[in-house]
Amino acid sequence: MSATLERPGPALATPRTVAPGKDSRRLIRGQVRAGWLLIAPALLHSGIFIVIPVVFAIGLSFTDYSFGDSWAWVGFQNYVDLYNDQDFRAALVNTILYAVVVIPISMALSLLIALGLNQKIRGLGFFRTAFYIPTVTATVAVATIWLWIYNPGSGLANGFLSLFGFAPSAWLSDPGTALPSLMVVGIWQGLGTKIIIYLAALQGVSRDLVESASLDGAGRWQRFAHVTWPALGPVQFFVLITSIVGTFQVFDLVYVMTKGGPGTETTVLVLEIYQNAFQALRLGYASAETVIMMILIAIFIGLGRLLQRADVND
Amino acid sequence: MTSATVSVVGQTKESTVRTGRIVLYVALTVGAILMITPFLWMVLTAFKSELEITKFSWLPGELRWSNFVEAMQTAPFLRYFRNSLIIAVGETAFTLAVCTTAGYALAKLPIRGAKALLSYFILLLLVPFQIILVPLFLIVKSVPLFGGNNILGQGGIGWLNSWWGLIIPLGAAPLFTFLARQFYVSIPNELAQAARVDGLGEFGIFWRIMTPLIKPALITICVFQIEAAWNGFLWPLMITTSDSMRPLQLGLAIFAQNPAEVQWPYLMAGTALATLPMIVMFVFAQKRFVEGMANVGIKG
Numbered sequence: 001m002s003a004t005l006e007r008p009g010p011a012l013a014t015p016r017t018v019a020p021g022k023d024s025r026r027l028i029r030g031q032v033r034a035g036w037l038l039i040a041p042a043l044l045h046s047g048i049f050i051v052i053p054v055v056f057a058i059g060l061s062f063t064d065y066s067f068g069d070s071w072a073w074v075g076f077q078n079y080v081d082l083y084n085d086q087d088f089r090a091a092l093v094n095t096i097l098y099a100v101v102v103i104p105i106s107m108a109l110s111l112l113i114a115l116g117l118n119q120k121i122r123g124l125g126f127f128r129t130a131f132y133i134p135t136v137t138a139t140v141a142v143a144t145i146w147l148w149i150y151n152p153g154s155g156l157a158n159g160f161l162s163l164f165g166f167a168p169s170a171w172l173s174d175p176g177t178a179l180p181s182l183m184v185v186g187i188w189q190g191l192g193t194k195i196i197i198y199l200a201a202l203q204g205v206s207r208d209l210v211e212s213a214s215l216d217g218a219g220r221w222q223r224f225a226h227v228t229w230p231a232l233g234p235v236q237f238f239v240l241i242t243s244i245v246g247t248f249q250v251f252d253l254v255y256v257m258t259k260g261g262p263g264t265e266t267t268v269l270v271l272e273i274y275q276n277a278f279q280a281l282r283l284g285y286a287s288a289e290t291v292i293m294m295i296l297i298a299i300f301i302g303l304g305r306l307l308q309r310a311d312v313n314d
Numbered sequence: 315m316t317s318a319t320v321s322v323v324g325q326t327k328e329s330t331v332r333t334g335r336i337v338l339y340v341a342l343t344v345g346a347i348l349m350i351t352p353f354l355w356m357v358l359t360a361f362k363s364e365l366e367i368t369k370f371s372w373l374p375g376e377l378r379w380s381n382f383v384e385a386m387q388t389a390p391f392l393r394y395f396r397n398s399l400i401i402a403v404g405e406t407a408f409t410l411a412v413c414t415t416a417g418y419a420l421a422k423l424p425i426r427g428a429k430a431l432l433s434y435f436i437l438l439l440l441v442p443f444q445i446i447l448v449p450l451f452l453i454v455k456s457v458p459l460f461g462g463n464n465i466l467g468q469g470g471i472g473w474l475n476s477w478w479g480l481i482i483p484l485g486a487a488p489l490f491t492f493l494a495r496q497f498y499v500s501i502p503n504e505l506a507q508a509a510r511v512d513g514l515g516e517f518g519i520f521w522r523i524m525t526p527l528i529k530p531a532l533i534t535i536c537v538f539q540i541e542a543a544w545n546g547f548l549w550p551l552m553i554t555t556s557d558s559m560r561p562l563q564l565g566l567a568i569f570a571q572n573p574a575e576v577q578w579p580y581l582m583a584g585t586a587l588a589t590l591p592m593i594v595m596f597v598f599a600q601k602r603f604v605e606g607m608a609n610v611g612i613k614g
């Protein structure tokens with residue numbers, strides 16, 4: 001480490017310091033200046049394109065702004081309206097349902113697959129690529145393929161089921177199966193990233209620990225429960241948070257596959273926001289919706305933290 | 315696996331290990347098939363004729379390569395491709411420039427409050443894009459002195475329907491600053507010190523000594539950013555008004571817009587062509603990419 005400015009006097013100067021006094025101080029000042037210069041663009045960019053918009057969104061939610069010149073403060077009116085808005089309620093319920101179903105299933109599945117891929121197996125590159133393909137593919141492309149798979153007349157899903165004598169289903173246009181059908185696609189598409197992150201983390205789990213545990217006679221399950229699982233803690237949290245943010249953001253999938261239909265069976269928050277903001281041009285109202293979404297995500301992340309802490313205390 | 319010394323115990327153990335392996339391979343293969351089948355189906359459908367797709371079948375009667383050519387002619391796919399490429403390259407260059415510098419400063423330079431700044435960037439990771447959608451649109455619309463705007467950002471369309479608007483706001487995500495920082499942190503300080511003693515300036519140290527050492531991070535950032543830019547949908551949907559600016563994904567979505575008239579083979583051909591570059595990129599980058607992800611997760 002280099003000497004710091006706070007150091008009281010030459011009495012404490014270590015022999016490591018190459019040039020004491022003015023010279024090192026000048027060097028450090030140079031480093032500080034370079035540091036601020038290097039970080040400035042990122043601070044500026046995030047300030048303009050993230051922080052200001054967040055503050056702006058909160059402000060807009062108390063207005064009736066709609067792209068025009070005249071607008072007025074309306075207090076909590078937007079929120080009151082939201083409370084009575086059936087479409088918004090449907091979107092809220094659907095989004096929470098989607099998150100609650102998709103997050104645990106996809107996390108469990110991807111951890112399982114990552115554990116499998118973490119063995120000494122042949123064709124690792126192939127498997128890695130296979131599981132990652134759905135993730136590199138644009139959601140629009142994925143949605144289009146699945147639209148065709150779910151096609152009631154000639155799609156793959158009904159074609160496959162008919163092999164076992166099942167009656168064809170309408171999938172996306174049947175209120176009972178529409179949302180679950182979307183969930184399947186969401187889970188299927190999201191596995192890849194999570195697998196890669198878990199796989200990377202598993203490779204960092206100390207081999208010595210695992211080996212010494214197995215020398216002590218710990219079985220496969222015990223090794224997982226007492227060595228691997230605790231070591232995955234920080235990564236679990238990372239995956240959980242990105243999953244929460246990701247599932248709440250689901251949009252492209254719904255936009256291409258169902259547009260929220262049939263009825264409001266599959267509308268989600270972002271679709272609602274998009275429609276209110278850019279089709280109905282009710283920006284204030286749409287902002288109120290985004291604020292609710294922000295609060296919801298914060299609650300979910302808080303819950304996730306609680307879960308994680310409970311897990312650590314065990 | 316290690317050879318067992320006690321023969322009887324060894325044999326039963328070996329056979330359970332072998333069964334375990336077989337189960338593992340079967341499970342992974344079934345999983346991989348589930349992941350790939352939709353793509354196979356897409357590619358096969360791209361070769362079929364309009365008549366063939368009216369009922370369920372696997373293989374096309376003949377390989378109609380002409381579908382690809384006709385798909386390219388039905389919509390201005392080449393232009394969509396070019397647009398996506400411009401956005402992907404622009405965003406990636408911008409991200410690399412902004413995020414490596416910031417990541418380096420956070421990791422290696424003695425700026426006051428570096429810890430707090432790091433927390434700031436991590437906090438920003440949690441802000442979903444959709445939340446800032448509306449205000450971001452307004453901000454981009456009122457960039458001063460662009461698109462007919464005056465110096466106060468009024469009167470024109472700002473960065474709407476421009477490359478600036480498509481590239482700059484979505485580049486340089488905090489995730490990449492964080493990722494770059496995680497990598498720089500793991501490089502020993504002695505390297506920089508030695509270079510300092512040799513009289514190399516701070517920017518030289520950053521650019522010539524430290525940055526070449528974090529290649530896996532750079533590759534990971536590139537893969538992620540290119541992928542995000544290539545697959546972007548909502549933002550271009552909002553801010554482009556003319557067909558000449560539209561990227562690939564919008565082109566595809568417009569193709570699928572009217573369910574009654576979708577020409578599936580063409581749509582599938584277009585989708586296959588749009589996906590191919592990303593798959594090829596991942597196949598080449600996957601090893602480095604996994605290394606890259608390892609650093610974000612573990613030291614996070």
